[in-house]
Amino acid sequence: MKYIDAEQVQKKLGSRLVLNNLAKRLFFLATLVGLVVLVILIYRVVTDSIGWIDFDFLTSKLSTDAERAGIMGAISGTFWLMLVVAPITFILGVGTAIYLEEYAKKGRFQAFIQINISNLAGVPSIVFGLLGLTVFVRGLGMGAVVLAGGLTMALLVLPVVVVSAQEAIRAVPQFLRDASYGMGATKWQTIKNVVLPAALPGILTGVILALSRAIGETAPLVVLGIPALLLPLPDGIFDKFTVMPLQIYYWTIDAALVAEYANLAAATIVVLLVLLFLMNSVAIIIRNKFQKRY
């Protein structure tokens, strides 16, 4: 005897297919929400910024006159900030990842550090701002300069770099390490000649993504007391500075006083978005180019 009745199957088929179709539409809708919001956002800032972004806007200094104001200061501030953040996160992040993956014995201590790094990645950025204010700006008496901001940002994005570098190192196949050890190489020679070159694309991807997060971060710098109204351009890591997201923040607030400031803010957002887009693209290109070589 048969348990599955063909007639029954036929009868229920209609509603099954309807449900099937419904599921597909529902999930597409969920995707659409995010997409629509993004499009609206980009449309708003782009329309607001039309006519405001030109070469002068990028190369002029700040001014109270909206027509003459530019973001040269914020761009160079961002540049100097990255100059501090990039090497520090790279060295500390990759160093930590190498230690945890290649040297640390798998045990409680390693697990403890691992959990802390994961937790650190979830700490609100404003808390890092407070840390930076206490330690770098006041404790070490640096003031609100590039170095203090950079160190704070470096600590903020460090967990991202550590975790992605760890993943990249873990993905290096053991047989490559074996080959190196098998010829009498020391651990450091193996790491330097085999593990790091193989893991570098993954590490770089992580570093770039971390930097793009640091570029957009605002809250910790507000806490550090980074000004927005700054005329002189920074010349080094011990100079005062401002960055693009802060500029956006203050211009948005001041739009209540001068309406055109809203357009300046929108224009700066577009510049910042383009920069982030470029950085993420580079990260994706690196990742795709070096993926799956083994």
Next chain:
Amino acid sequence: MTVITPNKNSFVSDVSGTSSVHNQSDKNTVFQTKDLNLWYGEDQALKSINLEIYENEVTAIIGPSGCGKSTFIKTLNRMVELIPVVKVSGEILYREKNILEKSYKVENLRTHVGMVFQKPNPFPKSIYDNIAYGPRIHGIRNKKILDEIVEKSLRGAAIWDEVKDRLHENAYGLSGGQQQRICLARCLAIEPDVILMDEPTSALDPISTLKIEELVQELKKDYSIIIVTHNMQQAARISDKTAFFLNGEVVEFDNTNKIFSNPSDKRTEDYITGRFG
């Protein structure tokens, strides 16, 4: 290094009266293990291994999967230590020095005892850089010397003619069989005394396998070779001595002819006639 070791011990730890290879006084001992035991955590993988390996011979290690044959040769260059939970007891004498002593540096040992792995594992670098890796690790920077080593090693692994025009191309572009010979050449480049081979042909096609087997015959003139294989015909074809491992013990160790024509132990016979394993 011309100390002649008369063989007082039987090669076989737990089977008596089987050895017909006592009169080996013309050959030097390269490796000698004395009561070698090894544990992975709680599991004992090697049980009281007493073996003696001679110079310029091919010693084959055969046995069913999980019998400890790979573990055994990885112990000879201490690669087994890369696994965190391993514990070893007993002695392994390499050229009469116990390599299990803390004072014996693995980096030094592995320069004398090279290894070819189961799966071809060239570095994702050029052919040249693969071969030059070992010499560079040991401090050779001179371009001319490196060139010479690379050519000599590639010739030694019978792959020079195939790759001499593309030394600076990535080794990943080669076929599996070629890659394995690159790995062999890379091993020769550190000028080892002993070459350990852990199932070097198990990932290769029959023709590539044949090439490696021919090479082994050629190389034993200058090197002592220990080869793990799950292929009994291969062991019979290329080795001078064969050790049969079972459940972490050496059941029988003797001349290859003897093992394959007239084994002393019932279990060896069962295994080589294909009744199990």
